[in-house]
Amino acid sequence: xxxxxxxxxxxxxxxxxxxxxxxxxxxxxxxxxxxxxxxxxxxxxxxxxxxxxxxxxxxxxxxxxxxxxxxxxxxxxxxxxxxxxxxxxxxxxxxxxxxxxxxxxxxxxxxxxxxxxxxxxxxxxxxxxxxxxxxx
Amino acid sequence: xxxxxxxxxxxxxxxxxxxxxxxxxxxxxxxxxxxxxxxxxxxxxxxxxxxxxxxxxxxxxxxxxxxxxxxxxxxxxxxxxxxxxxxxxxxxxxxxxxxxxxxxxxxxxxxxx
Numbered sequence: 008x009x010x011x012x013x014x015x016x017x018x019x020x021x022x023x024x025x026x027x028x029x030x031x032x033x034x035x036x037x038x039x040x041x042x043x044x045x046x047x048x049x050x051x052x053x054x055x056x057x058x059x060x061x062x063x064x065x066x067x068x069x070x071x072x073x074x075x076x077x078x079x080x081x082x083x084x085x086x087x088x089x090x091x092x093x094x095x096x097x098x099x100x101x102x103x104x105x106x107x108x109x110x111x112x113x114x115x116x117x118x119x120x121x122x123x124x125x126x127x128x129x130x131x132x133x134x135x136x137x138x139x140x141x142x143x
Numbered sequence: 144x145x146x147x148x149x150x151x152x153x154x155x156x157x158x159x160x161x162x163x164x165x166x167x168x169x170x171x172x173x174x175x176x177x178x179x180x181x182x183x184x185x186x187x188x189x190x191x192x193x194x195x196x197x198x199x200x201x202x203x204x205x206x207x208x209x210x211x212x213x214x215x216x217x218x219x220x221x222x223x224x225x226x227x228x229x230x231x232x233x234x235x236x237x238x239x240x241x242x243x244x245x246x247x248x249x250x251x252x253x254x255x256x
Contacts, residue, residue: 086238100244
């Protein structure tokens with residue numbers, strides 16, 4: 008019985024390790040579903056070199072991709088490549104700054120975006136929505 | 144009399160008393176001391192692993208506990224992330240690299256004032 012229990016313990020430990028590897032969640036491009044491949048098509052070449060954590064976040068983006076209007080799908084596709092080539096630190100800063108912006112009233116957000124576009128010489132390569140009139 | 148003097152006197156008195164004991168009593172005391180010391184050493188080796196050796200199911204319980212703890216750390220500690228925030232960021236009016244600039248936060252604050 009002791010021998011059996013030891014074997015069961017060993018088996019469970021191996022299962023735990025396998026579970027941890029699964030939790031790490033690295034997936035090859037070829038393992039993605041057709042829907043996921045469509046959503047992440049612009050970064051197909053980068054995919055197999057990405058850390059599992061980044062893949063996991065992008066798969067969540069892929070899940071919401073189908074629900075987006077075609078115009079926004081197009082915008083997302085255009086921006087996806089530069090997004091994945093940013094450093095994790097840059098993506099973190101971007102998320103934090105965007106969150107801060109969203110905390111402001113809607114009118115203020117629009118105003119700030121317009122000012123940023125003006126200040127950066129209209130660095131807006133692909134407008135996701137037509138520029139709105141800035142409330143004065 | 145301070146504490147040091149008291150201790151010294153106590154030790155001297157105990158030594159004196161010990162010297163006055165007969166040989167048979169000293170032998171019995173020595174025997175008891177040996178047994179106690181041997182018992183302590185024996186008990187000192189009774190760690191979790193010794194128990195695990197005697198009770199194999201303890202190892203199994205430990206493995207399941209570790210498994211559960213790992214699952215809790217991986218799944219419950221992190222906030223729900225649906226990817227929606229990234230979708231909004233990626234499809235926003237401004238490109239993500241605008242938000243990634245270090246001074247955007249300062250600029251944001253300045254505009255807000």
